[in-house]
Amino acid sequence: MKQIVLASYAKGNPRPSDFRVEEVPIPTAGEREILLRTLWLAVDPLFRFAIDEVRLSGALHLQLGDVMVGATVSEVIASNHPDYKPGDVVEGRTGWREYAVVAPDQADYRGPPRKLDPSLAPVSTALGVLGMPGQTAHGGIETLRIKPGETVAISAAAGAVGSIAGQIAKIHGARAVGIAGGAGKVQALLDLGFDGAADYKAPDFAAQLKAAAPNGIDCYFDNTGGDVTLEVFKQLNRGSRMAMCGYIAYYGMGYEGPGPDHMPALYRTIMGTGLEIRGFAGFMAGQKALDDIAGWISDGKLTYPEAVVEGIEAAPQAFASVFSGHDFVGKLLVKVAEPA
Ligand SMILES: NC(=O)c1ccc[n+]([C@@H]2O[C@H](COP(=O)([O-])OP(=O)(O)OC[C@H]3O[C@@H](n4cnc5c(N)ncnc54)[C@H](OP(=O)(O)O)[C@@H]3O)[C@@H](O)[C@H]2O)c1
Structure with a gap:
């Protein structure tokens, strides 16, 4: 073998x-x-x-x-x-x-x-969808305490977790805005039912995100950290919440990246918006998450x-x-x- x-x-x-x-x-x-x-x-x-x-x-x-x-x-x-x-x-x-x-x-x-x-x-x-990534999408959306009508941005939205998280955000009555790399993935997110999407690899990413979230961003489901998150921070509304699911942009960097130091941007954002940040472990969402997701699939509300x-x-x-x-x-x- x-x-x-x-x-x-x-x-x-x-x-x-x-x-x-x-x-x-x-x-x-x-x-x-x-x-x-x-x-x-x-x-x-x-x-x-x-x-x-x-x-x-x-x-x-x-x-x-x-x-x-x-x-x-x-x-x-x-x-x-x-x-x-x-x-x-x-x-x-x-x-x-x-x-x-x-x-x-x-x-x-x-x-x-x-x-x-x-x-x-x-x-x-x-x-x-019926395993750890689905539980993670469900658990992160619960963490955000979404109110209907709010705008939820999701990074790595075309991935396993993000593609499900955006759809669950919509089930909670939110406007879902996906962020992914490339025009093909942006179109795929719109085809999945996201209300807006932005290509973080495009030179006009900031403008694309603004157009997709014209009233600003209330909740952020972050899978990436990095430059994507720095741009999202600039477009957050007061009282926003962030579910810190992953930080793939930093996975190869050990504890300390090579710089520059983005902590000032983080501190300004938290003070300026009252941003709440919460990390979470997806598997803790447990069987209830899988049961909810199975129900949404059979009701035709969620595709994977x-x-x-x-x-x-x-x-x-x-x-x-x-x-x-x-x-x-x-x-x-x-x-x-x-x-x-
Ligand atoms: N908290 C938890 O319990 C938990 C559980 C599972 C996963 N996670 C985390 O959640 C995140 C998503 O996981 P997943 O299973 O959905 O992964 P996935 O399906 O493999 O998707 C990951 C995507 O991230 C994007 N990406 C890679 N490097 C990037 C960078 N530097 N900046 C921006 N985007 C980048 C790529 O999409 P593009 O083509 O769009 O760039 C890639 O396809 C990961 O950070 C993962 O570690 C956390």
Whole structure:
């Protein structure tokens, strides 16, 4: 079987050459263990933290040669555990490998592999809209305490979290304004039902954002930090709220970026607008978030774009492209195998 391991620590944006494909024997399930065959693998920006040479506080940290961490949907091939049987489909975090052995009794705080019901939704959604990214979108929108009619801006709006967050903001009665890179993504956001959208890579980004949010921005769902957020700060209304979901623009920078120091802009904005900023962990939104989202999908209020690349060898390039730029909209998935 193939697995993908860390070949070198990432410096700045990850590159495909930071990873190496290895051929190893398929493992065997021991007592109270299960053998899983990977069907789908997610590339999540979060795991950039795991491949820094210096361990960041609290972050998962890989050694060179370790299998790259990642969320997966897998099929149970063999089971020595009473709660799982061959043919079950589960979601877990088994990493970038074609097969994995898991001991459900030794699960961490995320719990044992989550059993999926393929009759309810395509199993790939467990890595996107009906999984952690969907919970994150839901949890961030709850954090914002949106009032109907307010304008909510969302950065990285064409990504897995942002594309769902904008639609949930609309369900709460807000005007949703997405920010993404490129005219194609701007059009895709409008097609998803966003009320306005702006291309942060365009020279007239500030004017585009102003046109999309003519009454200013009341709530900001921030996935990026960086220059996008500095521009949003200039267009915030008094009493605004910000849900700090992620800061992908800084993921390759360790604790301190190379500068310039933008803290003065942050302090001016907080004083000038009364901005409230709250960070949050998406998975804490729990099952309630997934139930709400499933209901909105079945009511036709929410759609979930997915982009698929084929084969486990595609994972390093897909992961790198999240940081260097790509044209995909929604949750980016690697299809590893068909179910047996
Ligand atoms: N708080 C939580 O619990 C939690 C949970 C999941 C994810 N997150 C965070 O939420 C954010 C979005 O995650 P996701 O799963 O939606 O990711 P995703 O689907 O991979 O989308 C990420 C997008 O970010 C944009 N981007 C990359 N570098 C950028 C930069 N320097 N400036 C502006 N935009 C940039 C790119 O889109 P463009 O083409 O538009 O540039 C990229 O496609 C990430 O920061 C992630 O770490 C947080």
